[in-house]
Amino acid sequence: xxxxxxxxxxxxVKFSPFYESRLAVGTAQNFGILGNGRLHVLDLSPTxxxxxxxxxxxxADGVYDVAWSESHDSVLVAAIxxxxxxxxxxxxxxxxxxLRSLQEHAREVHGLDYNPTRRxxxxxxxxxxxxKLWTLDRPTSIRxxxxxxxxxxxxxxxxKHADVFASASGxxxxxxxxxxxxxxxxxxxxxxxxxxxxxxxxxxxxxxATASVDKSIKVWDVRNYRVPVTVLNGHGYAVxxxxxxxxxxxxxxxxxxxxxxxxxxxxxEDALVGRYDHHTEFAVGVDxxxxxxxxxxxTGWDEHxxxxxxxxxxxxx
Amino acid sequence: xxxxxxxxxxxSPPKPWEQSGTSTGPTPFKPPSPGSTSDVVEASGTAKPGxxxxxxxxxxxxxRNSLGRPVPTRPWEQQNYGSTYGGYxxxxxxxxxxxxxxxxxxxxxxxxxxxxxxxxxxxxxxxxGLYGGGMYNGGGMYNGGxxxxxxxYGMGGTGPYGEQDPNNPFGAPSSPPGFWISLLRVMxxxxxxxxxxxxxxxxxxxxxxxxxxxxxxxFDRTGLLYGELxxxxxxxxxxxxxxxxxxxxxxxxxxxxxxENRRGNQNYIEGPKAAPSGAAWDNVWGGExxxx
Numbered sequence: 001x002x003x004x005x006x007x008x009x010x011x012x013v014k015f016s017p018f019y020e021s022r023l024a025v026g027t028a029q030n031f032g033i034l035g036n037g038r039l040h041v042l043d044l045s046p047t048x049x050x051x052x053x054x055x056x057x058x059x060a061d062g063v064y065d066v067a068w069s070e071s072h073d074s075v076l077v078a079a080i081x082x083x084x085x086x087x088x089x090x091x092x093x094x095x096x097x098x099l100r101s102l103q104e105h106a107r108e109v110h111g112l113d114y115n116p117t118r119r120x121x122x123x124x125x126x127x128x129x130x131x132k133l134w135t136l137d138r139p140t141s142i143r144x145x146x147x148x149x150x151x152x153x154x155x156x157x158x159x160k161h162a163d164v165f166a167s168a169s170g171x172x173x174x175x176x177x178x179x180x181x182x183x184x185x186x187x188x189x190x191x192x193x194x195x196x197x198x199x200x201x202x203x204x205x206x207x208x209a210t211a212s213v214d215k216s217i218k219v220w221d222v223r224n225y226r227v228p229v230t231v232l233n234g235h236g237y238a239v240x241x242x243x244x245x246x247x248x249x250x251x252x253x254x255x256x257x258x259x260x261x262x263x264x265x266x267x268x269e270d271a272l273v274g275r276y277d278h279h280t281e282f283a284v285g286v287d288x289x290x291x292x293x294x295x296x297x298x299t300g301w302d303e304h305x306x307x308x309x310x311x312x313x314x315x316x317x
Numbered sequence: 318x319x320x321x322x323x324x325x326x327x328x329s330p331p332k333p334w335e336q337s338g339t340s341t342g343p344t345p346f347k348p349p350s351p352g353s354t355s356d357v358v359e360a361s362g363t364a365k366p367g368x369x370x371x372x373x374x375x376x377x378x379x380x381r382n383s384l385g386r387p388v389p390t391r392p393w394e395q396q397n398y399g400s401t402y403g404g405y406x407x408x409x410x411x412x413x414x415x416x417x418x419x420x421x422x423x424x425x426x427x428x429x430x431x432x433x434x435x436x437x438x439x440x441x442x443x444x445x446g447l448y449g450g451g452m453y454n455g456g457g458m459y460n461g462g463x464x465x466x467x468x469x470y471g472m473g474g475t476g477p478y479g480e481q482d483p484n485n486p487f488g489a490p491s492s493p494p495g496f497w498i499s500l501l502r503v504m505x506x507x508x509x510x511x512x513x514x515x516x517x518x519x520x521x522x523x524x525x526x527x528x529x530x531x532x533x534x535x536f537d538r539t540g541l542l543y544g545e546l547x548x549x550x551x552x553x554x555x556x557x558x559x560x561x562x563x564x565x566x567x568x569x570x571x572x573x574x575x576x577e578n579r580r581g582n583q584n585y586i587e588g589p590k591a592a593p594s595g596a597a598w599d600n601v602w603g604g605e606x607x608x609x
Contacts, residue, residue, distance in 0.1 A: 017329035070329045119328040121354035135355045142358050159334055162349045163357060178347060179354065180361035186345075202334035206344055223345055247333050290332055 002307050003315070004051040008038055010299030012065045012241075012285040017116075018073035020291040021046060022054070025305050026078060028062025037063035039078050041090050044307060051307065055090050057097050067112035070119040071136070075099070077122055079109035085124050085134065104132060104141055111154040111168075111197075118162040125152035131167050133179060145177055147184050154197040154241075160205035168198035174210050176222060188225045190218055197242045203249040209266070211239035217254055219266045232264050234272045240284045247293040255283035261298045263310070278306055278314040 008027035016022035021044040029035030037059040042051050061082040069075035074091040078098075083105040086098040111125035121135045121142070129148045132141040150170035158164040163179045174195055176186035193213035201207035201219075207229065209219045217232040217239055236258035245251035251273075252264040261283050263274035281302035289295035294310035308314040350357045358364045 017332075068329075073329075115354065116329075116332060117349070118354050133354070133358065135353070138355060142355050143364055158346070159332065161344070161346045162354075164346050179358050180347070180350065180363060182363050202332070205346075223343075291330065293333075 002044060002049045002051040004040075004042055004053070004305040004307075006038070006040060006299070006303050006305060008036070008062075009281075009301040009303055010285055010305060011063060013297045013299040013305060014066050014068055014076075014287050015289040015291070015295070015297060016068050016073070017070055017290050018068075019043075020289060020295075023287070023297055023305075023307070024066045024068060024076050025285070025299055026063030026066040027299075027303075028064065028081065031301055032062040032064065032081065035062065037061055037080065039063050039066060039076075039088060040305075041076070042305065051305070055094065057088050057094055059086065064108060064110050065112045067114045067122060069122075069136075070114050070116055075136075077112050077114065079112045079124060081108045083107055083109060083126065083128070085109055085112070085132075087136070100139070102134060102139075102141070104144075105130070107151075110151065113155045113157050113165070115157050115162060116159055117157070123155040123157065123165060123167075125155040125167055127151040129169075131155055131177075143179060145184070147175060148173070150194075153195070156199045156208075158200050158205055159202045166198050166200065166208055168195040168210060170194040172212075174198050174208065174220075176208075186222060186225065188220055188222075190220065190228075191216070193238075196238060196240055199242050199244050199252075201244050201249065202246050209242050209244065209252055211242040211254055213238040215239065215256075217242060217252065217264065219252075230266050230271070232266060232271050234262060234264075234275075235260070240282070241286050243286060243288055245288055246290045247288075253286050253288055253296060255286040255298055255300070257282045257284075259283055259300065261286055261296075274310070276308075276314055279304070 004025075006025060006027045008029045009031050010025060010027050011032060012026040014024050016024070023042050023044075025040040025042060026037065027040065028037045039057040039059065041054045041056070043054045044051055057078075059078065059080055061080050063078050064081055065079040067077045067079075069077065072089075074089050076088050076090070078086045078088060080086055083103065085102040085105070087100040087102075088097045089099050092099070105124065105126035105128050107127035109124050109126045112122060114122040120137075121133060124132050124134065126132070129146065129150060129152060131145040131148075131152055133143040133145070134141050145167070148167065148169040148171050152167050152169045154168040156166050158166070164176065164185075165179075166174055166176050168174050172189060172191055172193060172195060174188040174190050175184040176188070177184050188208075188210075190210045191212035191214050195210050195212045197211040199209050201209070206222045207219060208222060209217055211217050215233065215235045215237060217235075218228040219230045219232070220228050232252070232254075235254065235256040237256055239254050239256045242252060242254045245253065250265045250267040252266055253261065254264065255261045259277065259279045259282060261276040261279070262272060263276075264271045265273050276298070279298065279300040279302050281300050283298055283300040285297075285299040287297050289297075295307065296310055297305065297307045298314070299305045306314040308316075350360070352360070
């Protein structure tokens with residue numbers, strides 16, 4: 001399956017919700033510690049196993065996360081390490097990009113999520129311990145959610161409830177928020193170590209999965225969050241990103257600092273149903289296509305982007 | 318892909334989970350509100366004042382705090398010109414130096430000048446702000462020696478380079494310096510200069526002296542350390558200087574092995590007594606000793 005080589009270290013990969021063959025990749029120079037970044041928009045060719053670069057945008061700082069707009073097929077949002085959130089339009093030449101640079105976070109922006117149901121707003125999670133809510137029609141953020149005691153690494157909208165989202169933070173807790181409420185509606189002290197990612201189950205709006213530095217993935221039911229529904233062990237190092245399958249209820253994909261991408265079925269006994277060790281460095285970005293069932297993409301610090309069909313070897317050409 | 322571009326108006330294609338239409342029963346979430354996100358947030362009243370504003374948030378620094386809402390101005394954020402003017406030589410002046418009232422306090426000389434500690438009128442004039450006392454008399458090294466005479470002269474003017482502080486509320490500006498005053502000022506400059514030179518030389522000499530003595534002391538100690546170390550190493554190797562004398566007292570000039578070695582001094586004292594055991598040692602070494 002196709003492989004794409006990026007000049008910088010990969011940080012995030014996302015499939016377009018409009019085109020089944022398009023994906024965006026955020027990269028950062030020098031492992032994201034210092035240096036420039038680049039946002040790639042890639043196209044899979046339908047016939048040959050190859051990836052072509054549609055367009056690329058250079059940034060002055062590393063790109064830690066990307067999110068496609070759900071309302072415009074060519075717009076995407078990038079989380080930049082200088083604390084800004086930048087909007088890009090792939091239909092415009094690089095000179096007229098970024099469309100907008102939203103500079104409000106005091107530190108690195110580490111996570112983005114575009115509202116999939118209302119499709120007019122997105123969230124940004126930053127190392128300045130806050131989450132901000134933005135809409136495309138306003139030049140400033142609508143709200144700031146400031147309760148976490150440490151960096152917020154990831155945010156995820158609930159797929160059914162347009163006003164509910166979750167945030168995963170380095171203060172070892174996950175908070176559930178409602179944009180209509182002044183404060184968080186739920187606090188899940190999920191792990192003993194930092195929580196790096198969270199995601200909602202797409203078919204059960206009460207299930208949320210968290211990935212932590214303690215190498216484990218936990219699935220929680222928000223109606224009873226005292227104990228996790230299940231704990232998935234198997235990664236050798238911190239789990240960096242986690243994603244529920246858009247097509248199958250029980251399927252989770254995760255990537256970790258142990259350089260593997262893992263597939264889990266959290267309802268069965270042997271939850272680990274697949275392990276891909278194609279990356280030669282930390283695997284930090286993973287996504288599953290909404291439009292094509294079983295199509296997965298991953299990127300990592302080995303400067304490669306892999307796109308493959310579930311069950312196949314990502315390295316097979 | 319051109320056919321897909323029409324979807325841009327309405328949004329992305331429906332998600333697979335939306336088509337399935339599964340329901341999982343009661344949820345702890347409030348039902349979704351209709352309308353756009355910004356309308357919903359504004360209708361709920363959770364949008365904070367100052368956050369839905371058209372100006373760039375970067376500029377509204379005042380309201381950016383951990384509370385997320387504007388708070389009353391802190392006492393130290395207020396610039397109270399009245400108190401800094403009136404508070405000459407008082408504690409108030411000093412306190413204002415910590416806050417952002419720097420502007421005000423510099424008028425009274427609280428931040429830069431030494432007038433507060435001098436007290437009195439002459440003090441303020443003699444050390445008007447940064448240029449007067451601050452530069453030459455501020456450092457602890459020179460303060461005692463040279464700052465004093467200057468004050469003693471009671472010059473009504475300002476520091477060596479200083480101008481009269483235009484904002485000084487105390488009295489009218491002093492009259493321009495006369496000939497003697499300027500002569501005294503030149504002399505003071507000369508004295509200051511040579512004073513600083515001499516102190517530099519003195520300090521250098523002292524530093525060199527201390528360095529050399531420290532070096533000598535170090536060598537001295539190193540010798541001691543070396544001796545101690547050598548003794549320790551020798552002891553580790555089982556070589557002893559004093560006990561060896563004891564062993565040499567043993568029979569046949571052989572060192573005494575085993576537990577008796579630990580009682581070195583006793584052996585020394587009882588040295589002569591050890592001699593009878595020589596026969597036993599002959600057995601240890603077998604017939605060799607006998608034959609020899």
